[in-house]
Amino acid sequence: MSLEVTDLRIEIGGRAVVDGISFAVPDGARVGLIGESGSGKSLTALAILGLLPDGAVASGSVRWNDREILGLPDRELARLRGDDIGIVFQEPRTALNPIRTVGRQIGESVRIHEKVSKREALARAVVEAERVALPDPERLVSRYPHQLSGGQRQRVAIAMALACRPRLLIADEPTTALDVTIQAGILSLLRSLVHDAGMSLVFITHDLAVLAQVATHAVVLEHGRVVEQGAVEALLRAPSSPVTQALLRDATATLWHPETGTPTAIPDAATPRPARGSAERHPESTPDAADQGSAPDAGARRPDATPAGPAAAQDAGRRPPETGPDEEDTP
Numbered sequence: 001m002s003l004e005v006t007d008l009r010i011e012i013g014g015r016a017v018v019d020g021i022s023f024a025v026p027d028g029a030r031v032g033l034i035g036e037s038g039s040g041k042s043l044t045a046l047a048i049l050g051l052l053p054d055g056a057v058a059s060g061s062v063r064w065n066d067r068e069i070l071g072l073p074d075r076e077l078a079r080l081r082g083d084d085i086g087i088v089f090q091e092p093r094t095a096l097n098p099i100r101t102v103g104r105q106i107g108e109s110v111r112i113h114e115k116v117s118k119r120e121a122l123a124r125a126v127v128e129a130e131r132v133a134l135p136d137p138e139r140l141v142s143r144y145p146h147q148l149s150g151g152q153r154q155r156v157a158i159a160m161a162l163a164c165r166p167r168l169l170i171a172d173e174p175t176t177a178l179d180v181t182i183q184a185g186i187l188s189l190l191r192s193l194v195h196d197a198g199m200s201l202v203f204i205t206h207d208l209a210v211l212a213q214v215a216t217h218a219v220v221l222e223h224g225r226v227v228e229q230g231a232v233e234a235l236l237r238a239p240s241s242p243v244t245q246a247l248l249r250d251a252t253a254t255l256w257h258p259e260t261g262t263p264t265a266i267p268d269a270a271t272p273r274p275a276r277g278s279a280e281r282h283p284e285s286t287p288d289a290a291d292q293g294s295a296p297d298a299g300a301r302r303p304d305a306t307p308a309g310p311a312a313a314q315d316a317g318r319r320p321p322e323t324g325p326d327e328e329d330t331p
């Protein structure tokens with residue numbers, strides 16, 4: 001199933017905040033929307049999902065599986081969200097209901113879309129929690145969001161988004177609110193889940209280094225317009241627009257010191273994947289200790305403490321950082 005956005009325009013108060021954006025996400029593709037704050041990334045995603053704020057008017061075309069979905073009635077869009085298209089937002093705290101157990105919340109998305117009993121939904125919640133590598137899923141489903149760490153909450157939000165096996169996942173800055181070590185674990189999980197399910201991905205970020213870890217194609221936005229798009233590898237090697245060049249400078253600063261590393265060595269989603277059976281293809285087999293809790297020493301691998309060089313960057317992107325077992329359930 002493919003997504004095609006053509007000449008999308010969004011006006012708010014007579015101002016064109018998204019001004020003729022076009023891009024395609026073929027079946028199974030992983031596309032990043034990248035740009036500075038205010039470039040129109042989130043509104044583009046919200047328009048695709050039919051979730052634009054009041055006062056925003058969209059025109060152009062959004063085709064999902066060859067069907068026009070821009071302007072569909074709310075009821076049909078609601079069915080599409082969850083059934084076909086999953087969503088993960090930046091701040092899991094706001095996506096989760098603080099007074100409901102996480103099991104009930106994961107199960108709820110299953111119940112709404114698959115009309116199963118409460119008991120079945122809870123059983124599915126355990127399976128889904130396991131799928132996103134949450135520790136001790138049987139016990140975890142009876143906990144409340146505030147009892148989990150930030151990384152665990154984001155895993156719950158991902159489980160909710162994927163519970164009904166959507167064909168497209170839209171993730172809007174899903175790791176921006178997380179510590180850099182936790183970020184790596186979530187990115188690796190997302191990449192594995194999307195790859196293993198053959199899902200398509202639209203990943204929104206302002207960080208080219210993050211984008212390079214999950215997407216193979218990037219659409220660069222500025223002031224609501226596409227300034228450049230192409231394979232991530234090509235953009236990293238030869239960014240043509242000043243915007244992409246600036247994003248690349250910022251990205252390299254995020255992960256390693258540019259004077260000792262080369263930008264093309266940013267962990268790259270196009271890099272061949274390890275053989276089946278490895279931890280990366282089966283994230284559930286190796287719970288990522290780094291985001292099982294807010295590790296007291298999590299800052300030890302913040303950008304300024306990260307060893308310089310591409311190897312360090314690759315390390316940050318691919319290997320679950322090691323932390324002690326006593327960090328596991330710390331909220």
Ligand SMILES: Nc1ncnc2c1ncn2[C@@H]1O[C@H](COP(=O)(O)OP(=O)(O)OP(=O)(O)O)[C@@H](O)[C@H]1O
Binds near residue numbers: 039042044
């Ligand atoms: N509800 C709103 N009312 C008025 N203007 C809005 C609203 N939402 C977004 N905008 C404006 O639309 C433009 C694009 O916003 P959008 O949130 O899509 O940008 P973004 O690239 O996702 O930025 P960020 O990375 O900060 O989330 C910005 O100029 C923003 O100020």
